[in-house]
Amino acid sequence: MLTKTEAQAIRRVPAATLRAFLTDAMRACGLNEADAATVGGAMLEADLTGSDAHGVFRLAGYVRALKRGAMNPRASVRVLEHGPATALIDGDRGMGHVVMTYAANLAVELARASGVGWVGARRSNHAGAGAIYAAIPLRHGMVGIYGAASSVNHMAPWGGSEPLLGTNPIAVAIPSGEEAPVILDIATSLASNGAIRSYELEGRPMPQGWVQDRKDGSPITDPRRINEGTYLPMGGYKGSGLSIIIGLLAGPLNGAAFGRDIRDFATPPDGEGNVGQFVIALDVARFVPPEVFKAEVDRHIRDLASSRRLPGSDEIRVPGTGRAARRSEREKNGVPLAATLVAQVDEVAKSLNIAPLSARP
């Protein structure tokens, strides 16, 4: 286990450098030019906006999955069902970033024609940060919504002790005018898998209430014992219920896995995984004039952000404001990466015969 000092040695990597590195790595794994750029861009976006557990942090795992065939580098997304406002696509076991980017663009197209578009996917894979796909409709003046049945189960249903539920996330993006768009991206567990894994990586004790012992429900704070526990849902039975709902809509509704059918893509497969996700685009213009709506969202963001704070509180949290600030700071100063992570991906680069991240300007 790393010492706190080792884990906290930070290097700033320019966004363009990180994008090129990630794209090179994907190309070296067999993705075509366009798909490699899509994945590289989505992973960079996660790192820029602060979804650190969904950026370059995931590279080693993705490369392993691509190498052993758990993810298909040469996937060809196929539309299985197509209606005026809905579609079902088959991701051909490609990287989720490619499948969900396709899905979000298709949802925008449907919403342009019909007002709303709902696109489900089966045979997809982990897609990183949901906010990235929820945000695609924003560029078209639309609301975006994303949900996923996670590719691994860490939560138990409320009252239970078996990990039969994923931390099934939901992300929603709402257009604004001058303010940052409202973007919420949350796991239905109290703490996301990424947050928990970062405590594991750094060897720090976790806060109580994040993970409970499968045997008796007692709190687990030692990150070495994560696998003896289940993650607790946000808001007790409510988060468990949300996880079930999102999981059923992202999984079985699309002919994809849920519950006992989920197989962890990180462990050697005894069969094929089948990750399901959905993305919705909703055209604001079908309801109110877009400029009016954006001005109203701005006004409400300002009302909330400037409202009276609790004593001791630094800020009012409006979803999307923090990520916009991080994005702008990191674009300017580079993405902060732990030295241990840079060393890890340099090893990956060596195995792929591409220039290591640390040697790039």
Added chain:
Amino acid sequence: MLTKTEAQAIRRVPAATLRAFLTDAMRACGLNEADAATVGGAMLEADLTGSDAHGVFRLAGYVRALKRGAMNPRASVRVLEHGPATALIDGDRGMGHVVMTYAANLAVELARASGVGWVGARRSNHAGAGAIYAAIPLRHGMVGIYGAASSVNHMAPWGGSEPLLGTNPIAVAIPSGEEAPVILDIATSLASNGAIRSYELEGRPMPQGWVQDRKDGSPITDPRRINEGTYLPMGGYKGSGLSIIIGLLAGPLNGAAFGRDIRDFATPPDGEGNVGQFVIALDVARFVPPEVFKAEVDRHIRDLASSRRLPGSDEIRVPGTGRAARRSEREKNGVPLAATLVAQVDEVAKSLNIAPLSARP
């Protein structure tokens, strides 16, 4: 304040009796036959399924609002915008039950034609339990989703102390086969307004963590001090974020109120309220064969419900199972109502010149 014994004296009222009483009351307030039956049916359904804070419990408040014109008894719902898969309706300040029943049926119609239907409403009012409208698409083999910008603000944004957010609920209903449909209906506060008000009615101390003092964030447990506090969101910043998202989609997207614009319908208005809600219907048949989907949902419900329990846990909580059980028990044995509540609505009946609930067979 009532003693615990007074509050807990319970009377069982047959469902048919309660339905007739509620419908009579609405008719006496000036609703036409069809609308009175819709409201009576929706309020009864809340009482049958255990959303006790949304049933006959609300009658006195609704009658006051109808009498003083805060709600329009002779509302005529109007479609303002209509696309292939979306619509915006004007509720004419009618009772939310009437407006949302209309919205849900319209969403089903749109989803039948286009695969999904998203209907937003402005100038609506409190509609009771969201599950009722989310469940309307179920009868058509569809998924239903409901969200609302509450007509009163009880929550502060995360980090803040001003009540600028409602407990903005979300409800989702997913069709099943032989098992009870999966129905989740949750406020984005840790405890719903209904739960908090029932502690107030019974004069019992509330659990810590439900309400915090606006001055310093310290816990409030004395229900007489509710108005000095704000309700805490579920899952901390996550529930606050969900409330903002649902509020913006139900409010400003429909030209309805949110944030500082919200006026409590229970207090004398200094202007007109403008409650916004939305309902979505999604046709399962556009994704997978409905019979396959229902069988899969059944299988997953059984997997979850029969999975290993935590020591000390009575049951695994699968959303919808409890409400189905309550519904069937209450249809058989009658709806349990506190004697104090029966006395209260008997007074309302007297003012409306209809037969009191306690005098009905």
